[in-house]
Amino acid sequence: MILFQPPGPKEPQQDAIIVRNVSKRFHIPHEKKTKFFEHVAGIIKGKSSGYEEFSALKNISFKVKKGEKLGLVGENGSGKSTLLKILSGVLQSDNGGSVKVFGKIAPFLELGVGFQPELTAEENVRLYGAVMGMSKKEIEDRFDGIFEFAELSRFKQMKLKNFSSGMYMRLAFATATATDPDILLIDEVLAVGDEAFQKKCFDKMNEFKMSGKTIVLVSHDLETIKRFCDRAILLEHGKIVSMGNSERVIDDYRSNMRIIEEEVLKKQPEIIVLPESPLKPVEVVHEKVEPPKIEPPKDRWGSGEIEITQVRFYDQNGEEKYIFRTGETLVARITYSAKKRIEKPIFGIAIHRNDGTHITGPNTKFHDNVIESVEGDGIVEYIIDSLPLLNGTYLFTAAVYDFACVNAFDHHERRFKFKVEDEKRKDYGIFYIPCRWKYGTE
């Protein structure tokens, strides 16, 4: 139930939105019956129409103060958009929940709601303005301003169907923002049009911010939320898991994401040890046709006399880790198992960016670090004291060859993965190259 109330002076507490115990369950029917006849048939046959319940929101309560900027963050499917729809009144909370809104509210869930392609721009502005709750006088007063802001004054009489998508969005944004609401609900619509217009949009948003409007913003762009909002709510599976200062909440979110991602990355391909048959070399085997054995994976080859049994990444403290910051220590620990004594094996690694760019490819021979011989199990560590790589996903190759670097004992081509995520180091490119800047006049 939404109660629209004017922001009367008798309301001493300065809340703009009060949300209490809001829950939302969606029914997902096992078979969707949209036909009246199907229902009748279902009743006659006595089939019960089963459905599954999906809880999009569970017992959400919070308040938004007047003039506050609140950000909603969370993964896809965490319930952000559902919550925004309930705030705007499009969806209704399940029994027991209530949403109270004090003041004029303008939802920007989508721009250009109700635009009619057959009508002219002028007619559409009037229509959309009315949809957004403007009175006739307000529309007339702001009419020219809208077209000026949208930079479409010349196209007032053009039918909307002849507009480009950029023009369409500009007109919609200009009209929507002309409503001058007390409370704005925004669902990631900031990115509109070309760069110049995007800047204008952002300025407009800042203008709203400065003029003390209450704003609830849903965005995937965490930086925007951090910069724009005072407070944020982190939703996870329909529940509030963190609420408070936006910077803190975003950090919580980031570390949550990191934990989840680390978990995924930890599941590096478990290396299947094939004890009976040594790995076939890639060279063509001209033997008689044998019954097909377990196909060795395409990204792994070698004779198998030395097998690489595990590759793991660690930081300087020996903590297993897969997401690094630029400048951190990265240790790649390669565990091997030699079936017999092998003289002078050469261990090598390679790092590729996930777009295929070959970044580095050292081995122990190039670096004059050749092990005399190996037998049994052991480890080799490849250590980067200060990781120069910038944000991105990197693929790691580990291999061991004979001294001539011709015949592979075991080669794992780009089978391992680590990431660099550093919010502070935003440089473009692959590498951070230590450098300085100097200013002066000639």
Added chain:
Amino acid sequence: MYFLDYKELIKNLVISDLKTKYSSSILGFAWSMLNPLLMMLVLYFVFSNVFKSTQEHFALYLLIGITAWRFFAMGTSMAMSSIVGKASLVTKIFIPREILTLSVVLSALVSSLLEFLVLIPLLFIFGVTPSLMILLFPLLHILYFPIVYGIALALASLYVYYRDMNQIWDVLIQIGFFLSPIVYPLSLIPENYRFYYMLNPITRLIEMYRDVLLYNKLPELMDLGIVILYGIVLLILGSLLFRKLSSRFAEEI
């Protein structure tokens, strides 16, 4: 009430509805005139031999019946898709959803009024001089409106859940056309069925339209009362059903 708070929106929706309705076809508004006229011609040639002797001004008789029926038929069937057809106004923004249905029925009302306006010169052409009774015509239309709107509310909300409603309704409209005294005189209905036949409020309305436009007769008070009663009951039932179903519109659409 939502009508007053949103009168600007309702006005704009009605205007845009009329504009798209009339500007998207070549003949535009003319269609809305031609359709009942052509239908009248067809029915005239088919039925004139059967009923001509019993009915004076049979062409006008037909035309008034058709035009009056059209408001019901067009109003309800266009309003049925008023919610489903404007999904973004339901799922992306909150406005009282009744407005969407109301504006479509209002636009049908405007169309219907225009059709009746064209009918008036035809009265003179066919040699009928309307009396002051014609002033009662707007009253009839006002009484007609809640009946159409009430049914439209029920249909529009049901259509969100049952998408074959439109096919069912098309059939019912066809049946209704022949269950109303449009192509034949009321006197054709045997006396002992008359009571059931007269349960249809559109029958009474059609008869009253003919009374004021064609026969210069004052409508009977009982007919007026029954039509008002129908309007009130249908409007309340339609609104209640609509309100009950509208809470889950955004999910079902």
